[in-house]
Amino acid sequence: MERGRGALGPALELVHTGRAPTRAVLTAELGVTRATAGAVAAELEALGLITVDAHPAAAGSQGRPSHRLSVAPGGPVVLAAQIHADGFRAALVGLGGRMVATAPGCMTVPADPSHIIDAVVEAGAGLLRETGRRCLGAGLAVPSAVAEPDGTALNPLHLSWPAGAPVRRLFTEALAKAGVPGPGEGPATGVTGNDVNLAALAEHRHGAGRGARHLLCVATGHRGVGGALVLDGRLHSGSSGLALEVGHLTVNPAGLPCHCGSRGCLDVETDPLAFLTAAGRTPGPEVSLLQQARDLLRTEYADPAVRAAAELIVDRLGLGLAGLVNILNPDRIILGGLHRALLDADPERLRAVVADRSLWGRSGSVPILPCTLDFNSLIGAAEAAWQPVLDDPLTVLG
Amino acid sequence: MERGRGALGPALELVHTGRAPTRAVLTAELGVTRATAGAVAAELEALGLITVDAHPAAAGSQGRPSHRLSVAPGGPVVLAAQIHADGFRAALVGLGGRMVATAPGCMTVPADPSHIIDAVVEAGAGLLRETGRRCLGAGLAVPSAVAEPDGTALNPLHLSWPAGAPVRRLFTEALAKAGVPGPGEGPATGVTGNDVNLAALAEHRHGAGRGARHLLCVATGHRGVGGALVLDGRLHSGSSGLALEVGHLTVNPAGLPCHCGSRGCLDVETDPLAFLTAAGRTPGPEVSLLQQARDLLRTEYADPAVRAAAELIVDRLGLGLAGLVNILNPDRIILGGLHRALLDADPERLRAVVADRSLWGRSGSVPILPCTLDFNSLIGAAEAAWQPVLDDPLTVLG
DNA sequence: GTGACTTTGTGCCGACACTAAACAAAATAC
DNA sequence: GTATTTTGTTTAGTGTCGGCACAAAGTCAC
Numbered sequence: 127m128e129r130g131r132g133a134l135g136p137a138l139e140l141v142h143t144g145r146a147p148t149r150a151v152l153t154a155e156l157g158v159t160r161a162t163a164g165a166v167a168a169e170l171e172a173l174g175l176i177t178v179d180a181h182p183a184a185a186g187s188q189g190r191p192s193h194r195l196s197v198a199p200g201g202p203v204v205l206a207a208q209i210h211a212d213g214f215r216a217a218l219v220g221l222g223g224r225m226v227a228t229a230p231g232c233m234t235v236p237a238d239p240s241h242i243i244d245a246v247v248e249a250g251a252g253l254l255r256e257t258g259r260r261c262l263g264a265g266l267a268v269p270s271a272v273a274e275p276d277g278t279a280l281n282p283l284h285l286s287w288p289a290g291a292p293v294r295r296l297f298t299e300a301l302a303k304a305g306v307p308g309p310g311e312g313p314a315t316g317v318t319g320n321d322v323n324l325a326a327l328a329e330h331r332h333g334a335g336r337g338a339r340h341l342l343c344v345a346t347g348h349r350g351v352g353g354a355l356v357l358d359g360r361l362h363s364g365s366s367g368l369a370l371e372v373g374h375l376t377v378n379p380a381g382l383p384c385h386c387g388s389r390g391c392l393d394v395e396t397d398p399l400a401f402l403t404a405a406g407r408t409p410g411p412e413v414s415l416l417q418q419a420r421d422l423l424r425t426e427y428a429d430p431a432v433r434a435a436a437e438l439i440v441d442r443l444g445l446g447l448a449g450l451v452n453i454l455n456p457d458r459i460i461l462g463g464l465h466r467a468l469l470d471a472d473p474e475r476l477r478a479v480v481a482d483r484s485l486w487g488r489s490g491s492v493p494i495l496p497c498t499l500d501f502n503s504l505i506g507a508a509e510a511a512w513q514p515v516l517d518d519p520l521t522v523l524g
Numbered sequence: 525m526e527r528g529r530g531a532l533g534p535a536l537e538l539v540h541t542g543r544a545p546t547r548a549v550l551t552a553e554l555g556v557t558r559a560t561a562g563a564v565a566a567e568l569e570a571l572g573l574i575t576v577d578a579h580p581a582a583a584g585s586q587g588r589p590s591h592r593l594s595v596a597p598g599g600p601v602v603l604a605a606q607i608h609a610d611g612f613r614a615a616l617v618g619l620g621g622r623m624v625a626t627a628p629g630c631m632t633v634p635a636d637p638s639h640i641i642d643a644v645v646e647a648g649a650g651l652l653r654e655t656g657r658r659c660l661g662a663g664l665a666v667p668s669a670v671a672e673p674d675g676t677a678l679n680p681l682h683l684s685w686p687a688g689a690p691v692r693r694l695f696t697e698a699l700a701k702a703g704v705p706g707p708g709e710g711p712a713t714g715v716t717g718n719d720v721n722l723a724a725l726a727e728h729r730h731g732a733g734r735g736a737r738h739l740l741c742v743a744t745g746h747r748g749v750g751g752a753l754v755l756d757g758r759l760h761s762g763s764s765g766l767a768l769e770v771g772h773l774t775v776n777p778a779g780l781p782c783h784c785g786s787r788g789c790l791d792v793e794t795d796p797l798a799f800l801t802a803a804g805r806t807p808g809p810e811v812s813l814l815q816q817a818r819d820l821l822r823t824e825y826a827d828p829a830v831r832a833a834a835e836l837i838v839d840r841l842g843l844g845l846a847g848l849v850n851i852l853n854p855d856r857i858i859l860g861g862l863h864r865a866l867l868d869a870d871p872e873r874l875r876a877v878v879a880d881r882s883l884w885g886r887s888g889s890v891p892i893l894p895c896t897l898d899f900n901s902l903i904g905a906a907e908a909a910w911q912p913v914l915d916d917p918l919t920v921l922g
Numbered sequence: 923g924t925g926a927c928t929t930t931g932t933g934c935c936g937a938c939a940c941t942a943a944a945c946a947a948a949a950t951a952c
Numbered sequence: 953g954t955a956t957t958t959t960g961t962t963t964a965g966t967g968t969c970g971g972c973a974c975a976a977a978g979t980c981a982c
Contacts (some may be wrong), residue, residue, distance in 0.1 A: 271884075273884070280884065281883075339763060340762060340763040353851075357755075357760075362755075363853070364738060364852060364853025364854070365737055365738040365853050365854060365855035366853060366855070366884075366888065367853070368850075368853045368883070368884050369851065369852055369853035370851060370853075371850040371851065371853075371883050371884075372850070372851060374847070374850055374883065375773075375847065375851075376773075376774040376777065376847075379774065379777025379778070379787070379788070380777070386881075386883065387880075387881065388881075389777070390777070449772070449773065450851070452766075452769040452770070452772055453751075453767065453768060453769065453770060453773075453848070453851060453852075454762060454767055454851075455761070455762020455763050455764060455765070455766045455767035455768075455769075456762070456763060457763035457764070482785075483784075483785065483786075485679075485766070485769050485772065485784065486669075486671070486678065486764075486766050486769075490764065
């Protein structure tokens with residue numbers, strides 16, 4: 127008597143995000159009867175996705191103690207991959223955002239995207255062979271806007287890739303070449319997305335964005351600024367995957383010219399290079415601009431010139447965030463990269479600027495938080511790969 | 525043998541928006557079997573919401589001709605109300621966006637919002653008494669941002685209302701006072717929203733926005749600029765109803781100061797007053813600014829000064845729209861008010877500016893269309909009032 | 923016209939996800 | 953030790969929908 131197919135996906139997502147620690151909570155969250163929740167949990171356990179503790183946890187409260195629901199420790203995984211300016215990283219990620227195995231691979235990124243995509247997939251496939259875990263999908267994060275439905279990288283700025291590189295196709299081909307299995311008998315099909323978008327998804331599921339209904343993420347990488355919006359738990363990437371290109375909001379009308387044709391864009395006014403320049407430093411070639419900017423902020427914040435530069439960047443960032451608040455009206459903002467470091471250095475200043483410059487900020491200001499997840503783009507790539515399973519476990523696992 | 529409760533809402537919405545002219549199309553659109561679609565149609569007919577033609581329409585194509593599905597002509601209605609700078613308007617609106625009866629009431633708007641809300645509701649209640657139609661809900665459009673979940677009007681700019689007027693409460697109280705019945709036994713509860721938001725909803729259901737998945741609307745009233753976004757058929761109004769306050773995007777860094785503290789905002793650079801000023805006209809007090817701007821554009825577009833002013837405003841509007849395209853990535857843009865008139869005057873110029881200044885505009889540009897619906901805010905208020913019925917007809921009607 | 927074909931609509935049955943309600947289990951409360 | 957509270961399971965039943973066969977109403981070919 128197998129019951130609960132319709133509620134299976136939502137139930138798995140609740141356990142996955144840690145919002146259903148017991149069957150009793152699951153019952154309440156799903157809005158179904160105890161019988162249904164029990165059947166659903168039993169079926170997810172039979173599928174090998176979750177485990178139900180044999181012995182109830184320490185009671186503490188009144189009534190029959192409940193058995194703990196958790197993600198199955200030895201359960202299936204997805205292959206997660208990330209490509210960034212300094213190289214790549216591959217990992218196996220289980221449900222609950224758990225990193226099961228990682229293969230950091232630092233190297234210079236070649237101009238031919240297929241080489242590095244092959245390499246990162248091969249690294250992931252190696253992890254699969256070592257661990258022997260079942261693989262249900264694969265996701266890749268790239269530092270570029272990814273156009274839908276083509277799956278092409280439009281502006282791989284930090285990489286020396288050609289614009290329009292067909293990253294999804296290359297990823298899927300690499301998965302087939304490396305023999306990475308999908309949920310069925312065929313090879314896995316690769317999910318590919320922008321790194322900031324995927325990081326936002328990860329933060330929403332497992333990090334500082336939990337529980338937000340309208341989550342805005344803004345982050346700097348090495349150059350430029352990326353944005354992402356998670357609406358009701360789903361990534362909003364626009365009609366062709368190109369939404370939240372927030373880098374060209376005007377934040378300094380008299381500012382630097384930008385390649386977009388305007389001046390004083392968020393992109394060129396708040397990225398690591400802008401900060402280093404404002405502080406009067408000439409960036410060196412040894413480590414990444416982001417690293418140099420972070421180091422400067424950490425070690426020399428007492429220096430008035432550094433502090434003034436930070437405040438200048440914060441003011442401009444605040445102007446940009448205020449513009450986004452007026453347009454998107456999020457209930458939470460999460461910052462990553464250099465912006466996160468700037469928030470940590472002086473949280474009040476940024477919050478004050480945003481509240482002052484957004485239309486309704488004075489009545490009820492938006493919480494602005496640092497991101498909390500390590501490797502959030504990587505975890506986000508895994509989240510995207512898990513999505514089909516979370517939507518309909520039975521069809522995928524059958 | 526009542527079947528098809530789950531698909532009832534989607535089916536009604538398909539008939540309501542004219543996307544399901546026959547049961548065969550309904551079957552395909554719902555993705556169910558013919559049996560289910562037939563049962564659903566029968567139940568909606570039994571509820572008095574739709575009619576199924578007794579005789580099949582002229583065949584034309586091969587196979588058995590299908591019976592026509594349409595909105596029930598004498599079916600229930602909702603009370604729709606709109607308040608604008610020049611007064612108010614009330615109407616009864618049936619399914620399909622059909623205006624069944626209207627009561628235009630022009631007058632000056634008093635500083636006390638409850639007076640005019642009482643008046644517009646009383647006008648609507650009069651229509652209900654005259655026609656004897658069953659009323660299932662009520663919606664009100666106001667020219668102000670409406671904060672959620674409070675239902676207060678934050679910036680009733682064109683009206684002399686106090687900021688923060690509790691319009692939803694006043695509306696609901698007026699409905700009770702006037703004895704407007706809701707779907708159950710109690711009085712109707714009023715739905716209240718910003719006029720541009722509601723207009724966007726109406727255009728999406730019955731106008732130029734049909735079929736768009738990510739629809740952006742931008743419109744000028746008399747002063748300022750409003751925006752709205754319809755995502756997958758649902759209005760996106762942000763976490764507290766304040767999204768798409770697009771008026772403070774910077775479109776002219778050296779421009780006029782704005783009350784928001786910045787300069788050159790879309791609000792002050794592209795509204796009717798900006799156009800009249802740019803054309804060297806001093807606006808008179810006799811008709812509304814919007815009317816004067818439209819008249820000038822229609823009658824004197826040949827005048828080089830007027831044409832240059834129009835092009836200036838179009839260029840600035842294009843810059844603002846390009847910024848929104850970068851952030852929202854819509855698949856269609858609809859313009860209303862003066863912006864609509866400017867688009868009509870020179871469609872190519874605006875499209876070119878948006879394509880040129882948006883990041884990905886050159887590869888695939890966004891269609892920009894004029895709005896097509898008369899009284900779209902009013903119809904939108906009705907749409908919002910119909911929403912509970914469209915979501916779950918059985919619960920509302922019993 | 924007549925028959926073949928195409929498309930639409932309906933009746934019947936079964937699958938199945940879920941509810942309802944009674945029962946059972948395991949803790950705390952007094 | 954008994955009552956109470958909360959959790960979990962069993963059983964029966966309900967309602968929605970898919971599958972399938974059949975019927976209806978047109979066009980097309982000749």
